[in-house]
Amino acid sequence: MTDCKRLSGRTVVVTGGASGIGEAAVQRLLEEGAQVVVGDINLAALRRLEAHIQGGSCAGRLAVVLCDVSQESDIIRLLRHTIEKFGHLDCMINNAGTGGAFEPLIETSVADWDRTQAVNLRSVFLGTKHAARIMMRQGEGGSIINVASIAAMSGGAGGAAYSASKAGVVSLTQTAAVQLGAHNIRVNTIVPGILVSPLTHRNVDPEGLKNLAAGTLPLPIAGESKHLAPAFAFFASDDSRFISGTTLVVDGGAGAMGLNLYSGQNPFGNAIVERARLAGVRHFDDGARVEEPGMTSPQQFPAVAADDSRPASREVPKVVLITGVSRGLGRAMCQEFARRGHIVVGCARDPAAVANLQAEFGDAHSFAVLDVVDDDKVQQWASQTLTHLGAPNLLLNNAAILGPTQQTWRCTDRELNEILNVNVRGTANIIRHFGPAMMKQKGSVIVNFSSGWGRDAAPRVAPYCASKWAIEGLTKAMSMEVPPHMCVVSLHPGIVQTDTLDVAFGEAAARYPSPEEWAKVAVPYLLNITPDHNGAQLSVPGMSEMR
Missing domain, CATH: 3.40.50.720 (NAD(P)-binding Rossmann-like Domain)
Incomplete structure (x- = not known):
């Protein structure tokens, strides 16, 4: 835990902040003194996060809002609640995302493609657009942090829809940095590598997957969500005041070695795919956290069971x-x-x-x-x-x-x-x-x-x-x-x-x-x-x- 309070008095909004990378970022931002508003579609995870934080020293500096980031009305409501709660907005972190389907390009449905773009790319556009408007009215600048993926940099680190959506995030960030710079609003991208998490280990020998990851990457470390948290705090602080339009890759050196994760030749990628197969899922997000202690299954985008009478297309949670x-x-x-x-x-x-x-x-x-x-x-x-x-x-x-x-x-x-x-x-x-x-x-x-x-x-x-x-x-x-x-x-x-x-x-x-x-x-x-x-x-x- 850091003793640094460089974010004291700052208000930060984090989408998808109730679990995973987002939750790690929220914890770090609160430790550094920020007021944090979390928007997430998983109500149970939001309540868990709220209960955990309110019981500690950061009580009073966290607010949670149920939010579907693909809907403009929800983003507007999230930011409106932020202003009503804390009075101003200093940093917007567009972190929420979905992994999408595993299928090859030629088998990807239009519904899966559209939903992936809506959650991963349209949400970043909406968050950037409406946060920038507030920051411009405030007249004090600000920081917008968008989360992409190493799948944006390579053709072998994710599905077609996911990779395209994350590449779009990188491009959108650069365009926004140019257009918003005159207002002293800096916009940057954080690119996580492949992390060992419930999404990848599926509760099948997590320690084994960590060892495999550490042995595959140039740095002998298995990446976890906590390794991303300092990057968010850095970009939210004045330490990054002369940095905008950049892409910070946090991947343990995976990109430098030409990672081709899902080529069939990468042991770490093969292990992730095999665990997903054993878990019986066809979408990356399905069943991600069911067995993790203290967590319940996310409500968004539930898998379609074989005996389910639902239509094959996924319903957007209402x-x-x-x-x-x-x-x-x-x-x-x-x-x-x-x-x-x-x-x-x-x-x-x-x-x-x-x-x-x-x-x-x-x-x-x-x-x-x-x-x-x-x-x-x-x-x-x-x-x-x-x-x-x-x-x-x-x-x-x-x-x-x-x-x-x-x-x-x-x-x-x-x-x-x-x-x-x-x-x-x-x-x-x-x-x-x-x-x-x-x-x-x-x-x-x-x-x-x-x-x-x-x-x-x-x-x-x-x-x-x-x-x-x-x-x-x-x-x-x-x-x-x-x-x-x-x-x-x-x-x-x-x-x-x-x-x-x-x-x-x-x-x-x-x-x-x-x-x-x-x-x-x-x-x-x-x-x-x-x-x-x-x-x-x-x-x-x-x-x-x-x-």
Whole structure:
């Protein structure tokens, strides 16, 4: 640990800072006195990092933000939070990246290519662009550090998409250094070599891989993330004030010896590939940290299992907010969205059910005890959620109650109020406090759960019918108010065997799909809703048939 405090008072943003190279950089920057804001897509890793740091001497100098660096709105939100938290920005480290697919060029899919460029190159463009704008307004200069790879320097150190994206980072850095120099903003690239990490050893004889790496490189040292950390501190400090547009290679001499890592002739490269084969992965990031002590599997870009019903193309992780998650459709949706790699935020009134959900799903997801009828509590929950996760990409207003099944005139005032409060007022409360933030985000979708009885009617459930007709009207009106890049729809989920159906249908309810069967169809259907559907009355396909 260094005693140097050359970064005291400086504010540094690190993307992908919750693990690996980024985490090592964050630790070093904090040690040198900096205030650090970490943006990362892995919520569990962010929480772990936050808990670790806040328990030490650096408490108060770290902030974490859930962030998909490929999305401009997320980068803007990350930097806005930085200014709100610490008042200024001195250094931007664009570190987040993805390894992409192992396949040869001729077998690389367009989806893998595009996703790799989005995470590795577009993110650096976005981070550089918006950080530079802030630094220019501040008028005090600054430092931007972009992370590339030795794959940018050689054709044998990575896949085609990855190598091209990292070469783009080097070129973008040089261009940015020229254009931003007049504003005293320096822009440099750090190029890591191949490191021994969970991504490369896959928990298969890590010490053996270290020995192999040390025996392969000119320097008899196995590279680790900690070896990169001093370079970040150097470029963030005034010690580098006359350096811009340069590329600093930190690789133990690998580049000097003409590293051709994945040629089939390099023992170190062969060992990495063999470990990946044994781990059963086809993308470099898959399963990277599952077995590392104290860590859970990253949620981004989950591998597609052989028995998985998902499409072959990978889903970009979304933040999905669901009300009424204690049982039935809500709980089944939580399970299916989480299985597909999305981040689930849920609420329910039952404390025991919420505690069970949090224990089952882990820290990558967030569940709260909440009655959607309580507007003050909804506002508090929304404030906390928006601060830590940002606006949901998909909001599912699912919470509802059926109420007693009886003739209309037998419904008491209290019973009517309770049904309307939960089903209509609760939906309005959630929209009131999450809707404005979602409107600022391109592609946001709000789904208000209706019912077949919201488009027709039946005897003995008049208050419920009234509440769901109200949902249809509320949805239609709101769809005329939102911006064109957003979508608000009503959804008839179909007829599903839930507690509500058991009350309404009795023994006949068993003839209909279970919530878990329903979710397998409904979740991909929900994920495919776009702004083009705005105002539509949708129904989950095939979910009204008896078995």
